[in-house]
Amino acid sequence: MMPCLKRVNKQIExxxxRIQEGRGENxxxxxxxxxxxLAEEKHSGKYSCLTCGSQLFLHLQVMKKNSLGCFHPEESSVSLLVGAGSKIQCPGLNCSDNTDVIWYKGNKAMSEQPRASCEKNGVLHFCKVSQFDTGVYFCDRQVVEQGVKLIFRRAVNVTAVPHFTPSYSPRIMYPDGSKAEEVEPGRSxxxxxxxxxxxxxxxxxxVQWYMHYGGNMENMTLLRMExxxxxxxxxxxxxxxxxxxxxxxxxxxxxxxxTCIxxxxxxxxxxxxxxxxxxxxKWPSVVGYxxxxxxLVAGLVIILHLKWLELQLIYRSHFQHGKHDGEFDVFLSFVWSAPSAEGEGLLTLSSHSGPDTDEEACLSSIDPLNSEEGKVTQRPLEELLPQVLExxxxxxxxxxxxxxxxxxxxxxxxVLAIQKSRMLICLLSxxxxxxxxxxxxxxxxVQALLQKSPPKLLLIWTSKASASLxxxxxxxxxLVQRALKVLPSLDWTSGKPDTRNFWRSLKKAMPDHRNEDALDQRLDRSSHDVQNISLH
Incomplete structure (x- = not known):
C-alpha cells in the first residue's frame, strides 16, 4: 500500500x-x-504525487523474499481467534535493533482508529479479537542502509476465525429424506x-451423490456431478x-x-x-365437465345475487311499463340552486318558424337567444322545464x-303523488x-319502480360534476347509490350553445299522451302566447 500524507491534521488522498527513467516501458x-x-520487482522506482499541491517524491524499492536475511514465510499471514486476546508480530522485526513500529490498517494508523489496541516493542496487541479485524495490516519501521534512512514496510494478512477446529459434522439442509422426488420417465x-x-x-x-442398486447400501455407484x-x-x-x-x-x-454424503x-x-x-x-370428461x-353456475348465481337489485332496476326502467291511468303524467322533483356566475342551465323560450313538423318547431324554439332580449330573459332549467312539459x-x-x-x-x-303519476323526473345536482x-x-x-306496476323514472343531471365526484x-x-349507477339519465351541460339533442332525447323518454286531441288543442292555444312565455 502506497502511503497517504498528512498536512496540518488533514490527510491528503x-x-x-512513477517517473519514467528511460526503461523503455510504454x-x-x-x-x-x-x-x-500485489508488490512486484517491476514496481520499484521513483514516484511523484500528482494531487499533493506541490512536487513530492517517493522512492519505492521492492525486495525479493530471498534477499531478506531473516525472512520467514509464515510471518506474512496469521489467524486470530474471535473473542480472545491476541497479537501480531511485524515480519523481520528481529533484523534490526529498532523496535519503533507504526501499524496501519488501510490508509489510517491503528492509533487513529476507534479500536482498542496497543503497540508495544513493535507488536500490535488486541485485547479482544473481533470478526471485523480481518484484513491486511502494514507495519512501518525506520532502518538505515549505507547511511540513508529508509522506511521498511511489511504486510500481514490477518484472518479472524470463530474457532480453529470445527466441533460438529456438516448439516444437510436439502433434501430432508422425508418424501420422494417426482420424475418423468425419459426426461432428465x-x-x-x-x-x-x-x-x-x-x-x-x-459432498458426493451415490446410487444404490436394489437398496443395498454397500453396492454404491458414484454419480456424475457438477x-x-x-x-x-x-x-x-x-x-x-x-x-x-x-x-x-x-x-x-x-x-x-x-444418497448424498x-x-x-x-x-x-x-x-x-x-x-x-x-x-x-387427468380429469375424465364424465367428472370434469x-x-x-x-x-360456472355457482359463479353466475353469486354475480346475480350481488347485482340483483341493479338488474331489476335496469329491466323495470327500460322494459316493464304497463298502462297507468294516474291523475298526473309527470311528477317533477327539483331543488332550487343558487345561480352561478356562468349562468348555468339557463335557456329561453322564443317563437320560431320554419321547420316542417311540429316536433322540429318545438325543438328549434328551445334555443338560447344571442340578442340582448335573450340575455335578459334567460331562465334556469328548474323554471324552464315545467313550462316546456306543460x-x-x-x-x-x-x-x-x-x-x-x-x-x-x-x-x-x-308516496301518493308518485303513485298518481306515470313518470318521475328528478333534476339532480x-x-x-x-x-x-x-x-x-x-x-x-326507486322503491315504486321495484313494485309490480312501476312508473317510469328519469334522472337529469344539472350539475357540472358527475355522480362519482x-x-x-x-x-x-x-338503495339510492346503487340506483344512480343504472337508472336512465340525461346530462344538462351549462353553456352548451345547441340544446336540441337534449330536448330530443327528453321527448323520446317521455310517456305517450293519453289524449292526442286534447294535446293538439293545448298546443294550438299555447302557440298564440309563446312570445309572452319567453318574455314573462
Whole structure:
C-alpha cells in the first residue's frame, strides 16, 4: 500500500505515479494511496504525487523474499481467534535493533482508529479479537542502509476465525429424506444437495451423490456431478451446493435409491431419497365437465345475487311499463340552486318558424337567444322545464309546492303523488343530493319502480360534476347509490350553445299522451302566447 500524507491534521488522498527513467516501458504504473496491490520487482522506482499541491517524491524499492536475511514465510499471514486476546508480530522485526513500529490498517494508523489496541516493542496487541479485524495490516519501521534512512514496510494478512477446529459434522439442509422426488420417465432430472459446513482453517468440503442398486447400501455407484458451489452464509458457516444430473430417467432409477454424503474433519452426514413416477392429473370428461358446469353456475348465481337489485332496476326502467291511468303524467322533483356566475342551465323560450313538423318547431324554439332580449330573459332549467312539459308538450305535471295541499304528512303526500303519476323526473345536482326531502322523493320513486306496476323514472343531471365526484352530506342511502349507477339519465351541460339533442332525447323518454286531441288543442292555444312565455 502506497502511503497517504498528512498536512496540518488533514490527510491528503495522494495519487503516486512513477517517473519514467528511460526503461523503455510504454506505460508507468500509478497507485492511489491506501489502495492495496500485489508488490512486484517491476514496481520499484521513483514516484511523484500528482494531487499533493506541490512536487513530492517517493522512492519505492521492492525486495525479493530471498534477499531478506531473516525472512520467514509464515510471518506474512496469521489467524486470530474471535473473542480472545491476541497479537501480531511485524515480519523481520528481529533484523534490526529498532523496535519503533507504526501499524496501519488501510490508509489510517491503528492509533487513529476507534479500536482498542496497543503497540508495544513493535507488536500490535488486541485485547479482544473481533470478526471485523480481518484484513491486511502494514507495519512501518525506520532502518538505515549505507547511511540513508529508509522506511521498511511489511504486510500481514490477518484472518479472524470463530474457532480453529470445527466441533460438529456438516448439516444437510436439502433434501430432508422425508418424501420422494417426482420424475418423468425419459426426461432428465437434477438431484440437488445443500449442506451447511462449519468454518475450518483449511476448508475442503466434500459432498458426493451415490446410487444404490436394489437398496443395498454397500453396492454404491458414484454419480456424475457438477462442480461444488460455495458461499458464506454466516461468520461461522458456509453453504455448499452440489448437483448430480440424470440425463434420462429409466425404470432402473425408479427401483434404486440415492444418497448424498457430506464430510468434514469431524465426521459425515447423509440423507437417502427415492424417485417416484409423476402422476399426471387427468380429469375424465364424465367428472370434469359437470364440475366445470357447476362452478360456472355457482359463479353466475353469486354475480346475480350481488347485482340483483341493479338488474331489476335496469329491466323495470327500460322494459316493464304497463298502462297507468294516474291523475298526473309527470311528477317533477327539483331543488332550487343558487345561480352561478356562468349562468348555468339557463335557456329561453322564443317563437320560431320554419321547420316542417311540429316536433322540429318545438325543438328549434328551445334555443338560447344571442340578442340582448335573450340575455335578459334567460331562465334556469328548474323554471324552464315545467313550462316546456306543460305549455309546450301538453303534459299534466305534479309539483309538490303547487299541486299538493299543505298541512298533510310529507312522506304520505310524496308516496301518493308518485303513485298518481306515470313518470318521475328528478333534476339532480349537488344541492339536490344534499337535501333530505329531495332524496326521499328519489328513494320513494326507486322503491315504486321495484313494485309490480312501476312508473317510469328519469334522472337529469344539472350539475357540472358527475355522480362519482359529488359527495353529499349526509351520505345517500345505499338503495339510492346503487340506483344512480343504472337508472336512465340525461346530462344538462351549462353553456352548451345547441340544446336540441337534449330536448330530443327528453321527448323520446317521455310517456305517450293519453289524449292526442286534447294535446293538439293545448298546443294550438299555447302557440298564440309563446312570445309572452319567453318574455314573462
Amino acid at each position: 495522494a495519487v503516486w505515479s 506505460e508507468d504504473p500509478s497507485f492511489d494511496c491506501g489502495g492495496e496491490f 432430472h437434477t438431484l440437488t444437495c445443500k449442506v451447511h459446513f462449519p468454518f475450518e482453517m483449511r476448508f475442503s468440503p466434500e 462442480t461444488e458451489q460455495k458461499e458464506k452464509v454466516t461468520f461461522q458457516e458456509y453453504k455448499v451446493t452440489r448437483r448430480a444430473i440424470i440425463k434420462g430417467v429409466t425404470q432402473q432409477h425408479l427401483n434404486n435409491t440415492f 457430506a464430510t468434514n474433519s469431524v465426521g459425515n452426514s447423509s440423507v437417502t431419497i427415492k424417485l417416484q413416477k409423476k402422476i399426471k392429473a 359437470p364440475i366445470a358446469s357447476l362452478l 305549455d309546450r308538450w301538453g303534459y299534466r305535471l305534479c309539483l309538490l309546492e303547487r299541486d299538493v295541499l299543505p298541512g298533510g304528512a310529507y312522506t304520505n303526500d310524496v 349537488a344541492d339536490y343530493l344534499s337535501d333530505s326531502n329531495a332524496v326521499f322523493v328519489l328513494e320513494s320513486g 359529488i359527495q353529499p352530506d349526509p351520505p345517500l342511502p345505499a
